[in-house]
Amino acid sequence: MYVTTFYSYKGGVGRTMALVNSGLELARKGRRVLLVDFDLEAPGLDSFDCLKPSKSTPGVVDFVDQYSETNQAPDVQRFVAKCPKLIDLDGELLLMPAGASKSSYAESFRRIDWEDLYERKNGFLLFEELKAQWREVLRPDYVLIDSRTGHTDVGDICTRQLPDAVAILFFPNEQNLAGLTKVVSDIRSETKEPRRKQIHLHFVMSNVPDFDDEDRILDRKIAAFQKKLAFESDPLIIHRYNSLSLLNQVVFTKDRPSSRLAGEYRQVVKDIVRRNLRDREGALDYLRSAARAARFKSMEFEPPQESEIKLSEIGNYYEDDGEVLFHLGLVRQDDGQMEQAATLFGRAILKGYTNTEAHLHRARALKFSDQPAEASAEALKALHSDWLSPRSIRQALRLVAPSQYENAANSPAIASLETPERIELVHDLFFESASTREVAMLILKTLFSDSSLIVVSHKARNSLALVYIAIARFDLAVGLLSHAGSQNVDIATAFNYAMALWGQSGKPDPASFRLVVDLHEANVGSNSLQDANFLQCIALAYWAVGDSSRAIEYAGQAADAVRSLGLTFSFWCYRNVRRSKFRDDLKEMVELFEGSDLIVPAFLTEKSS
Numbered sequence: 001m002y003v004t005t006f007y008s009y010k011g012g013v014g015r016t017m018a019l020v021n022s023g024l025e026l027a028r029k030g031r032r033v034l035l036v037d038f039d040l041e042a043p044g045l046d047s048f049d050c051l052k053p054s055k056s057t058p059g060v061v062d063f064v065d066q067y068s069e070t071n072q073a074p075d076v077q078r079f080v081a082k083c084p085k086l087i088d089l090d091g092e093l094l095l096m097p098a099g100a101s102k103s104s105y106a107e108s109f110r111r112i113d114w115e116d117l118y119e120r121k122n123g124f125l126l127f128e129e130l131k132a133q134w135r136e137v138l139r140p141d142y143v144l145i146d147s148r149t150g151h152t153d154v155g156d157i158c159t160r161q162l163p164d165a166v167a168i169l170f171f172p173n174e175q176n177l178a179g180l181t182k183v184v185s186d187i188r189s190e191t192k193e194p195r196r197k198q199i200h201l202h203f204v205m206s207n208v209p210d211f212d213d214e215d216r217i218l219d220r221k222i223a224a225f226q227k228k229l230a231f232e233s234d235p236l237i238i239h240r241y242n243s244l245s246l247l248n249q250v251v252f253t254k255d256r257p258s259s260r261l262a263g264e265y266r267q268v269v270k271d272i273v274r275r276n277l278r279d280r281e282g283a284l285d286y287l288r289s290a291a292r293a294a295r296f297k298s299m300e301f302e303p304p305q306e307s308e309i310k311l312s313e314i315g316n317y318y319e320d321d322g323e324v325l326f327h328l329g330l331v332r333q334d335d336g337q338m339e340q341a342a343t344l345f346g347r348a349i350l351k352g353y354t355n356t357e358a359h360l361h362r363a364r365a366l367k368f369s370d371q372p373a374e375a376s377a378e379a380l381k382a383l384h385s386d387w388l389s390p391r392s393i394r395q396a397l398r399l400v401a402p403s404q405y406e407n408a409a410n411s412p413a414i415a416s417l418e419t420p421e422r423i424e425l426v427h428d429l430f431f432e433s434a435s436t437r438e439v440a441m442l443i444l445k446t447l448f449s450d451s452s453l454i455v456v457s458h459k460a461r462n463s464l465a466l467v468y469i470a471i472a473r474f475d476l477a478v479g480l481l482s483h484a485g486s487q488n489v490d491i492a493t494a495f496n497y498a499m500a501l502w503g504q505s506g507k508p509d510p511a512s513f514r515l516v517v518d519l520h521e522a523n524v525g526s527n528s529l530q531d532a533n534f535l536q537c538i539a540l541a542y543w544a545v546g547d548s549s550r551a552i553e554y555a556g557q558a559a560d561a562v563r564s565l566g567l568t569f570s571f572w573c574y575r576n577v578r579r580s581k582f583r584d585d586l587k588e589m590v591e592l593f594e595g596s597d598l599i600v601p602a603f604l605t606e607k608s609s
Helices: 015-028 060-070 104-111 114-120 123-138 153-161 174-191 217-229 244-248 260-273 280-295 304-317 322-334 338-350 356-368 372-383 390-399 402-409 419-432 434-447 451-455 458-470 474-480 491-505 510-522 532-544 548-561 579-593
Strands: 002-008 032-038 092-096 142-147 165-170 200-208 236-239 568-570 575-577
Touching (some): 015 092, 015 165, 032 153, 060 123, 114 153, 153 174, 165 174, 165 260, 280 322, 322 338, 338 356, 356 372, 356 390, 372 390, 372 402, 419 434, 419 458, 458 474, 491 532, 510 532, 548 579, 568 579, 575 579
Parallel strands (some): 002 165, 032 092, 032 142, 200 236
């Protein structure tokens, strides 16, 4: 059970309307909801057509009045009615009205001496008993309390004793700000001894005019409220809604679900739910937020100690819920607690969470926990799914032990990929590192006889051609790039075709490299990719057409362009190499350009695989 009070310091902000819309939205989402009318001086929940009980029902005032007479808390079930006109909802809506609709209500209300009730008649324990009966007898998921305005004893019951959260609705003017300052301070004081009770505050700016704010009046008012009431996040906003439907007390989340006003009420509900860790939706929302905060090292989330308490609570509440355990594992993983993450992912799988990503995440956590064999076995389990994304497949293959590469290459996940996706996978793994090159070659074997290669995309053909050149299968590369002899080709394709022909014949073909030079010179000044790799290929092309001086010039520019501490692709060897190796390749190229007969490009010396 999660209790939220809807409070406003002044009337006229649509507090009751917000509560009713929120209650129906929660019921629509399958929750069992109890609405409690604690606005005892001006009750009105049972005036809504959809909430009217089928018969007059006693309520809060009658409950207190009977206690005052007998000194015993009565059975709460007598004071609650089920709303009869909402059978179309997935959940259930109950109403505890302010009191029975009869002439004696006012007299019963006046008889209650709230100060005496608390000082002499254990009023505090009475409302603790009421709350306990809500929880144990009525068993609602949510209790929404409509509190009266201003500073009152009844208001303190609603805003301090009973709730887990308070939705504070306010119009952004000085009168509301002055009045709310003490209310908010009193609510926050509950965190101190003796109660040490944390009450979450939802700030909802309501009845806001929907005009252009050229003078930034609203922004300044929001800033003033944030500063004085000490909250950082932007308040939720419910705009003024000019419609005669409000005279009929239309419940917008039920009757006009597509309206903007209904959407704003749903945001209030979402904000309430996400703070309720006993609501599965709220727990999952919290875990997703916690994972993002851990991943991006956000300092704006929550103090670590408070977050740790909530994570532990979620783990206890949902120890048999595989999906929740999986998301809890993601938080631990993003926070660097890999052993805990691996355990949680394992528990999620045992509890029936069948998402293949759980195996992949567990494999990664095991790898970082120095359990490579277990990580490999878990990665293979992930690859036995036929709906892993290409990105996830790459991640899984990086975790598989070399002894299992054959199984991985023939796994259902690889088989499920379309030919272009498989080509990109081979390309990425082959050029990523020496450790993943072997599995890339095993996957490549399935492509040699694939008749669909002729119709794959231009990008896929180029990617595969790069691999073929790198393993000295120049004939296959030439076949893939044979269209590159025309002028209607990009410079990268033209260059790779020229290199493939060089590998096939054993000597550079000036005509094919001339096309590279012509394409370059036609686009000087407009080539956006003037990186080291590009400059290296232009240098080689100029040498091949007999212009050694320009070749040496571009090789020098390529050397200056290498600034990254990571890997750079070198056309000299068709590999990703470190900066020092790339510069060594350029030095060899310059020796070739200067006429050395001893220099042979490294890509020509690779053995076919």
